[in-house]
Structures are given as C-alpha cells and as structure tokens.
Amino acid sequence: MSEAKRSSVSRRALMWAPLGLAAAGGLGFWAMLRGMQDGSYDPRGVPSALIGKPAPRLALPAVAETGLPGFGEAALASPGAPVLVNFWASWCVPCVVEHPQLMALQKRGVRILGVNYKDKPADAAKFLTRYGNPFSALVADAEGRAGIEYGLYGVPETYLLDRDGVVRWRWAGPLTPDTLSAELDILLRRHA
Amino acid sequence: MRALFFALLLAPSLTLAVGRPSEMLPDPAQESRAQQIGRELRCMVCQNQSIEDSEADLARDLRRLVRERVAAGESDVAVREHIHARYGDFVLLRPPFNWVTAPLWALPVLVLTGGALALVMMRRRAARRSGPAPLTPAERARLAKLEDES
Structure with missing residues (x-):
C-alpha cells in the first residue's frame, strides 16, 4: 500500500x-x-590572453601626415604612468562613436598611444583634424601585424597598461561614457 | 550548346574549389600542414568558423601568419602556440584541458555516471517490489501433488 x-x-x-x-x-x-x-x-566578450602580461613590443613607423610623433618599444616597456593603447582607423564607424571619450580622457591628462590600424595616412590625418586629436603619439599598423600581437579582433580596441607596461585591461569595441565610469576610471585611479 | 551551358554553370564552383591560389604555399606538403593548423583555429570575428573557412579580414591575416611560420620551418605545435598565446583558449576550436574548461570536459562523464546510477537504483527498486508472492498452504499442497505425478 x-x-x-x-x-x-x-x-x-x-x-x-x-x-x-x-x-x-x-x-x-x-x-x-x-x-x-x-x-x-556579453556573449561575444572573451577575456584577453594578455591580461597580467607585459604589453607586446611594437616597432612601427609614425604617421608623418598627422604631424604626431611615433612611439617605440620603451614607451610600452615602462610608461611610468598608466597609459592607454588605442587601435583605431578612419574607416571604422564605431571609432567615431568612441572619439569623444578619448578626447575627454586626453583632457583629463590620460596619455593615449594610438595605433592606426590598416588605414591610409592621409585619411587618418583628415579624421584627426575633423574630430580632434586625443593621441600623444601615433604609429601606423598598415598590415595589421601589431593587431595580431595584441590579440585584436577588430577596431576600436583599447588596452590599459600600468606604469610597468603590464596589460591590466582590454576593451573590445567603442569606449562609451558608461565604460569610463564603470571600469576605466576606477582602473586608472587604481594604477595611477 | 547544352554542354557549354553546363560548363558555364560549373565554372564558379571550380574556381571556389581552387580557393585563393595567391595565398597558398608553393610546397603542397607545407600547404596541407598549414590548412590542418588553420582548421583548428577559430576565426575570432565570426566565432563559429575556422580561419580556413572564413572570409573575414582577420582570418585572412591569421592564415597568412600561419603560412609564414610553417614556411619558416616551425612545428605545428609552435605555430598553434604562437596564436594561442595572443588570443587565448577561445581561439582553439578544440578546447584544452585546464581548470577553466574542466567543467566542460567533465559534464559528459557526470551525465553518464548520473544516468547509470539512476538506472541501477530503478532496477533495484523494481526487483525488490516484483518478487513472486509466497505460496499459500493450498497451493503448496497442489504443487506437491503435481510433482508427485511427474
């Protein structure tokens, strides 16, 4: 029963x-x-393999048309203060969306090293005169090789290096005001 | 006329089968090694294709990188590791075994052992429940009679 x-x-x-x-x-x-x-x-968000590792060294030419200085391996090996490495291109629409955030960061005194990805130098110069220049130095990655060294998916993409040149953070896609307030501001203060 | 028509129909598929000859390595052995390596690497832009199957720009760059390294005489493992170091575990279409991927690999084993355990338990319970009822005295007497007759 x-x-x-x-x-x-x-x-x-x-x-x-x-x-x-x-x-x-x-x-x-x-x-x-x-x-x-x-x-x-973010279902497409995949953590960067470089977090906690020294930033890959880049030996790339400056973009003469922009009048900006280039940067060498030393700038990445020991920046002395936290620095952003930003991959961008003039043909990239999200880069236009992101640009005001870069300008704001630059105004606050954050150093941004630009990597102009698969772009024409003249187009890059035109982009910067039109939207303003947030970069303290700029190099050209015409072949996209440097992008692969950083594990880049596409542009824009931004890496935060601490004062010793170790990668601390990666943002794939355009930086938004929300990204700044929710993540980057805190990290910049933490590594300052 | 009809033959020409069919030939024209087939033409595009032929060019597709050949692929992008300018990208290929002149040495067929090296090219097939490069393809083997590329088929194991994920195109990070399209995510569900290998870099050999994808037409994305980044996939093309990675294909070229793989071929350069193969042509330079690097081993398959070294080439794969070169890209793995930059793009992380996700770039490998066959995920490696480590602490992060352990649940992924353990899941089939867990499901199978769980299923087997459930099966065993169900069988045991069924066996306990459906044993034949003991014989009544009348039945026992009848059985003895039957056995005597035979």
Missing part, C-alpha cells in the same frame, strides 16, 4: 519535471537577456 502510494507520488513528480526544466531554462534565458541589456553579460 505505502509502496504504491510512493510510486504514485514519484510519478506525479516526474510528470511535472519537464515543466520545471522548461521553467528553469526560461529563467536562465531571461537572466542572460537582462545581462546583455545592462552590459554585465
């Missing part, structure tokens, strides 16, 4: 199991969508 009762109870539980499973799946999906909306979850 009790045996039969127990089996009927477990049978009823089993009948509800698919519904429970579907509900759990729905809840997970909802949490995922919520995270994507408020930016705490």
Whole structure:
C-alpha cells in the first residue's frame, strides 16, 4: 500500500519535471537577456590572453601626415604612468562613436598611444583634424601585424597598461561614457 | 550548346574549389600542414568558423601568419602556440584541458555516471517490489501433488 502510494507520488513528480526544466531554462534565458541589456553579460566578450602580461613590443613607423610623433618599444616597456593603447582607423564607424571619450580622457591628462590600424595616412590625418586629436603619439599598423600581437579582433580596441607596461585591461569595441565610469576610471585611479 | 551551358554553370564552383591560389604555399606538403593548423583555429570575428573557412579580414591575416611560420620551418605545435598565446583558449576550436574548461570536459562523464546510477537504483527498486508472492498452504499442497505425478 505505502509502496504504491510512493510510486504514485514519484510519478506525479516526474510528470511535472519537464515543466520545471522548461521553467528553469526560461529563467536562465531571461537572466542572460537582462545581462546583455545592462552590459554585465556579453556573449561575444572573451577575456584577453594578455591580461597580467607585459604589453607586446611594437616597432612601427609614425604617421608623418598627422604631424604626431611615433612611439617605440620603451614607451610600452615602462610608461611610468598608466597609459592607454588605442587601435583605431578612419574607416571604422564605431571609432567615431568612441572619439569623444578619448578626447575627454586626453583632457583629463590620460596619455593615449594610438595605433592606426590598416588605414591610409592621409585619411587618418583628415579624421584627426575633423574630430580632434586625443593621441600623444601615433604609429601606423598598415598590415595589421601589431593587431595580431595584441590579440585584436577588430577596431576600436583599447588596452590599459600600468606604469610597468603590464596589460591590466582590454576593451573590445567603442569606449562609451558608461565604460569610463564603470571600469576605466576606477582602473586608472587604481594604477595611477 | 547544352554542354557549354553546363560548363558555364560549373565554372564558379571550380574556381571556389581552387580557393585563393595567391595565398597558398608553393610546397603542397607545407600547404596541407598549414590548412590542418588553420582548421583548428577559430576565426575570432565570426566565432563559429575556422580561419580556413572564413572570409573575414582577420582570418585572412591569421592564415597568412600561419603560412609564414610553417614556411619558416616551425612545428605545428609552435605555430598553434604562437596564436594561442595572443588570443587565448577561445581561439582553439578544440578546447584544452585546464581548470577553466574542466567543467566542460567533465559534464559528459557526470551525465553518464548520473544516468547509470539512476538506472541501477530503478532496477533495484523494481526487483525488490516484483518478487513472486509466497505460496499459500493450498497451493503448496497442489504443487506437491503435481510433482508427485511427474
């Protein structure tokens, strides 16, 4: 009798199991969508393999057309203060979106080293006269080789190097005011 | 006329099969090694294709890098490690075993052992429940009679 009762109870539980499973799946999906909306979850976001490692050295030419100085290996090996390395291109639309944030950072005294990715020097110069120049130095990565050294997916992409030239943070995609206030400002203060 | 029509139809697929000859290494052995390596590397832009299958710019750059390193005489492992060091575990289409990927690899084992355990338990319970009922005295007497007859 009790045996039969127990089996009927477990049978009823089993009948509800698919519904429970579907509900759990729905809840997970909802949490995922919520995270994507408020930016705490990014399905395409993959952590950089360089975090905590010394920044790859770059030996690239300056972009003469912009009149800006270039930078060599020393600037990345021991910057002395936290510095941003920003990969960008004049043909890249998100770079236009990001530009005001770079300008604001530069005004606050943050040093930004630019890497002009697969671009034409004349176009790069035109871009900077039109939108302003946030870079203290600029080099050209015409072939995209430096991009691969940094594990770049695409432009824009920004790396934070601490005073010893160790990569502390990477942001793939345009920097937004939210990115600055939620992440970069804190990191800049932490490594200052 | 009809033959020409079919030949024209086939033409584009032929050029596709050849691929991008300018990218290929002249040495077929090296080229096939490069393809082997490239098929194991994820295109980070499209994410579900290997760099050999993808037409993205970054995939093309990585293909070229792989071929240069193969042509320079590096081993398959060294070439793969060169890109792994820059792009992390995600670039490998076959994920390596480490603490981060351990749950991924352990999941099938856990599911299979869990299933096996559930199966064993269900069988045990069924066996306990469905043993034949003991014989009543009348049945026992009848059985003795039957056995005597045979």
